Amino acid sequence: MITDKASYTYYLERDLKAYQLDKLSFYNYCWMDCVRFQRRLRKIEYIHNVRRKNIFCRIYLILLEVMNHRLATRLGLSIPKNVFGAGLCIVHYGTLIVSPKARIGENCRIHPSTSIGEYNGTPVIGNNVYIGPGAKLFGNIKIGNNVTIGANAVVNRDVPDNVTVGGIPAKIISNKSSIENDFYPKNFIK
Numbered sequence: 001m002i003t004d005k006a007s008y009t010y011y012l013e014r015d016l017k018a019y020q021l022d023k024l025s026f027y028n029y030c031w032m033d034c035v036r037f038q039r040r041l042r043k044i045e046y047i048h049n050v051r052r053k054n055i056f057c058r059i060y061l062i063l064l065e066v067m068n069h070r071l072a073t074r075l076g077l078s079i080p081k082n083v084f085g086a087g088l089c090i091v092h093y094g095t096l097i098v099s100p101k102a103r104i105g106e107n108c109r110i111h112p113s114t115s116i117g118e119y120n121g122t123p124v125i126g127n128n129v130y131i132g133p134g135a136k137l138f139g140n141i142k143i144g145n146n147v148t149i150g151a152n153a154v155v156n157r158d159v160p161d162n163v164t165v166g167g168i169p170a171k172i173i174s175n176k177s178s179i180e181n182d183f184y185p186k187n188f189i190k
Contacts, residue, residue: 001049001082012039014087015038038088049082087107101118111134114135131149135149147163160172
């Protein structure tokens with residue numbers, strides 16, 4: 001969670017690295033809609049968590065939330081603030097629904113048509129998790145670190161660290177972690 005200016009800067013840097021960008025250019029900001037949505041989301045988190053005492057910051061926060069909501073609606077994204085850790089990569093836009101109570105660690109790479117929802121609790125997802133297109137995660141479950149969730153998998157049970165799961169309901173199909181599956185850019189994972 002963003003708690004100060006230093007953590008805000010860290011989140012922005014990790015998010016850009018997740019998209020394999022060294023710095024944010026005007027072109028990237030204008031034409032990469034997911035990057036623009038994510039930058040605004042991080043700004044909203046920063047103002048909401050750190051600077052909301054000032055009346056001008058509150059007004060600015062409302063304006064940012066309205067602008068980001070309009071962009072999110074156009075892109076099909078439903079991602080609330082303070083859910084994802086640093087290094088989030090939304091591979092491309094499309095229907096993506098995340099519960100506001102879910103907690104997702106650093107370096108999550110997520111594809112469209114994915115739902116992370118509530119059913120007798122919400123998921124807690126570890127670091128370095130790759131979520132394939134069409135995956136459904138729901139319930140009071142814990143997903144470990146370095147996990148790969150296959151396309152169209154339905155995850156409703158706990159998943160240990162360093163495995164690949166797939167199927168309906170999801171089962172362990174491999175003992176390869178998300179890092180071994182090469183889903184992340186080189187030198188991205190610390």
